[in-house]
Amino acid sequence: MLHTFVALVEDKPGVLTRVASLFRRLNINIVSLTVGHSEKTGVSRMTIVSDASPTAGHRIMASLYKLENVLQVDDVGQAACVSRELALIKVAATPKTRSHIFELAEVFRARIVDLAPESLMIEITGVESKIEGLIQVLNESDDRILEISRTGRMVMRRGQHTSRVLDAMRVPSGESESEPIAEDDEAEITEEADLPQ
Amino acid sequence: MSEAKFAGTRLTGAEILWATLEGEGVREVFGYPGGAILPAYDALRKFPIRHILVRHEQGAVHMADGYARASGKVGVAVATSGPGATNMVTGIATAMMDSIPLLCVTGQVSSKVLGTDAFQxxxxxxxxxxxxxxxxxxxxxxxxxxxxxxxxxxxxxxRPGPVLVDITKDAQQGSATYDFAASAPEPYRPHPMLRAEEDSVLKAAELIRSAKRPVILAGHGMIQSGARKQVLALAERLQIPVASTLLGLGGFPASHPLSLGMMGMHGEAWVNQAIQQSDLLIACGMRFDDRVTGSLATYAIYAKKIHIEIDPAEINKNVKVDVALIGDLAEVLETLLPHLAPREGESAWMREVNAMKGECSVRDIQNLPDTGHLYAAHVMNDLWHATHGKAIVVTDVGQHQMWEAQYYKHEDPRTLITSGGLGTMGFALPAAIGAKVACPEKEVWVIAGDGGFQMTAAELSTIAQENLDINIAVVNNGYLGMVRQWQEFFYEKNYESSPILSPDYVKLADAHGIPGVAVRTRGEVLPAVKAARERKGPFLINFLVEKEDSVYPMIAAGSALHEMIRRPGHNPLIETAQDV
Structure with missing residues (x-):
């Protein structure tokens, strides 16, 4: 099954290798891994999706913590969270064949971000199933996909705002917990219910 | 002290290295110089740090390892870049598998040429x-x-382990303002999953109270944590027998009536039987290694399991446990013990275990008539008697290692030094050097097979140069003994590449100015051991033992813990030794 971990790590050379090497050593495949800055200077946030046995979560998390550069790990498995992925898809299209792709993009709430005489580029954000849905529809309508670039999953728990970074670094945040935010407006409804699969 | 002497002054990086080590209390390092670490060596004479020159960098790491295991302090090894550094890898892996605290310092080419495939x-x-x-x-x-x-x-x-610091040559040559106090690290961030929650402690106490056939499994963690007092208290309070892992030997006193001895692949039959029949295993600082459990599917199926362990990644890794208490063993037991009331007298379970013991240990090895054959078991047994079980014994890997574990009864922690997890042949001789440097007042014995001894025999020269009072027992059977044993049991006696030629070890020792003697019969064992013990300085004994003897009992890899290969009846040697 897929496990999703959010790890806050020190922003130093070699830290990515250490994390990646851990999965290699456990013979676990990394499905996707995204890294970027967090809300705190010097701390990076990784979202790691890996395919491992259902019971492997504890061991992966415990092993991640054994890396000196790892500050905090969260196994977001069943937790309520917002999950997103960004994809850029380049599709072969001439002025004559463009219009139905525009329609598809509209349905999927994707955007056309580049237009060339023989191709166009779609930007789409959403859960993986939505992106895969668009790719599938493009394939089924005989549009030739030239390139796909996907960021991999990034997730954030819903509600209860406390800076996990500050928490990890043992800095009292001084903020009270905010009210749980109302359902993320369009997100889940659009993606899970409305869309053609 | 140099941290005060030099504080706030401008020093070279090389000087800072030694000043910092000195400030941290390091007085001995094991190393080998070379181009990229030469600036550090150039500065060494200004500091009160003893440097032991090794013959191979693998030896330097094993020495630091032996030093750490004998003393409980961090061992320090130094090497140059390139081959010096790669030679350390086996030693580092050995320490990693056994959770030994080491600092390995390596030189590196200058930062300007990093990544250019510069020389070394x-x-x-x-x-x-x-x-x-x-x-x-x-x-x-x-x-x-x-x-x-x-x-x-x-x-x-x-959970301790080896750490490597690679320092470029220009960092050693450059200078900086040295301030020991200001360089203090942040307090160690404990593993965030460390927890022995109150309800887990209560659940563990309840399981212990209601158990009828409990067994304590004492591992290396007992020694690392210094938890002898607490484990003794737990065992004695409830009359629970204690089985040890290989690395746990010495943690619990072998002569204690509740001590069972070593469990696992070459553990005594009654120990493994007790585990298999147990209804509660209390694992104290051990990790259910495959050499300890045999087949997992059949391992202690009637037993609930309590796992007390400092590394959360070990929980449920091999064996699914009922209660996990994550933390330092001594601390966890301190919170657990108040919940347990003492139980008086020998339990029915203990009587049962003792009955199994009597059934397995047929005769005493001491009482065997001298048939003219010299068995390694004799050597271990006699050595144990002669040293009253008080020497630091450093073993290599193979048959002799198992015989030592079976027949040398260790009373104190840190008196058995052996490579458990990685099983590194060639470990004994250099590790013994480290142990002797750490504990110069203690009697140190190397026990090595003829295979492993030849892997790092070059360190004899280090022993001679430092004139270390180390006694060396080579258990020489002309084979890579454990390989031969597996070939006998599992490969139809196809002794491919296991017979091994040895030099004349007595002459080899003599070439290093080390006296030695060869022993061929039982009667010669004790006089030779006496000669070695009386001599101040190194001494080597070449024990020419029975060539095709095997270690019994044995659990074949992947078999259940109670399915033991027993010594065939016609063999005159008994399977287990009983204390005399």
């Missing part, structure tokens, strides 16, 4: 990534003091 450049932080607890590349003089201090803290904190 190697990516040692990359190579050692999976076999170190953590490692560092230092390219600036001002980073040396804080990194060394942090590295030592990481090495000895939590």
């Amino acid at each position: 450049e190697i990516d040692i932080t990359g190579i050692t990534l999976p076999v170190t607890k953590h490692n560092y590349l230092v390219t600036r003089a001002e980073d040396i003091a804080p990194v060394i201090r942090e590295a030592l803290l990481v090495a000895r904190s939590g």
Whole structure:
């Protein structure tokens, strides 16, 4: 099954290798891994999706913590969270064949971000199933996909705002917990219910 | 002290390295110089640190390892870049598998040429990534003091392990303002999953109270944590028998009536039987290694399991447990013990275990008539008697290692030094050097097979140069004994590449100015041991033992713990030794 971990790590050379090497050593495949800055200077946030046995979560998390550069790990498995992925898809299209792709993009709430005489580029954000849905529809309508670039999953728990970074670094945040935010407006409804699969 | 002497002054990186080590209390290092570490060696004479020149960098790490195991302090090894650093890898992996706190310092080519395949450049932080607890590349003089201090803290904190610090030549040659106090690391961040929650403690106490056939499994963690007092209290309060892992031997006194001895692949039959029949295993600082459990599907199926362990990643790794108490063993037991009321008198379970013991240990090895054959078991038994079980014994890997574990009864922690997890042949001789340097007042014995001894025999020269009072017992059967045993049992006696020629070890010792003697019969064992013990300085005994003897009992890899291969009846040697 897929496990999703959010790890806050020190922003130093070699830290990515250490994390990646851990999965290699456990013979676990990394499905996707995204890294970027967090809300705190010097701390990076990784979202790691890996395919491992259902019971492997504890061991992966415990092993991640054994890396000196790892500050905090969260196994977001069943937790309520917002999950997103960004994809850029380049599709072969001439002025004559463009219009139905525009329609598809509209349905999927994707955007056309580049237009060339023989191709166009779609930007789409959403859960993986939505992106895969668009790719599938493009394939089924005989549009030739030239390139796909996907960021991999990034997730954030819903509600209860406390800076996990500050928490990890043992800095009292001084903020009270905010009210749980109302359902993320369009997100889940659009993606899970409305869309053609 | 140099931290005061030099504080606030401008020093070279090399000087900062030694000043920091001195400030951290390091007085002995094991190493081998070379181009990229020469600036450090050039500065060494200004500091009160003893340097033991080794013959191979693998030896330097094993020595630091033996030093750490004997003393409980962090062992320090030094080498140059390239081949010096790669030679350390086996030693580092050995320490990693057995959770030994080490600091390995390597020289590196100048930062300006890093990544250019310069002469003797190697990516040692990359190579050692999976076999170190953590490692560092230092390219600036001002980073040396804080990194060394942090590295030592990481090495000895939590579950200990080896740490490598790779320092470029220009960092050693550069200068910086040295301030020991200001270089202090942040307090060690404990593993966030460390917890022995109140309800888990209560649940464990309830399981212990209601158990009818409990067994304590004492591992290396008992020694690392210094938890002898607490484990003794737990065992004695409820009359629970204690089985040890190989690395746990010495943690619990062998002569204690509740001590069972070693469990696992070559554990005594009654120990494994007791585990298989147990209804509660209390694992204390051990990790259910495959050499301890045999087949997992059939391992202690009637037993609930309590796992007390400092590394959360070990919980449910091999064996699913009912209660996990994560933390330092001594601390966890301190919170657990108040919940347990003492139980008086020998339990029915203990009587049952003792009955199994009597059934298995047929006769005493001491009472066997001298048939003219010399068995390794005789050697271990006699050595145990002669040294009253008080020597530090450093063993290599193979049959002799198992015989030592079976027949030498260790009373004290840190008196058996052996490579358990990685099973590194060639470990004994250099590790013994480290142990002797750490504990000069203690009697130190090397026990090595003829195979492993030849792997690192060059360190005899180190012993001679340092004139260390180390007694060396080579258990010489002309084979790679454990390989031969497996070939006998599982490969139809196809002794491919297991017979091994040895030099005349007595002559080899003599060539190093070390006296020695060959022993061929039982009667010669004790006089030879006496001669070795009486001599101040190194001494070697070449024990020419029975060639095709095997270690019994044995659990074939993957078999259940109670399915033991027993010594065939016609063999005159008994299977187990009973204390005399």
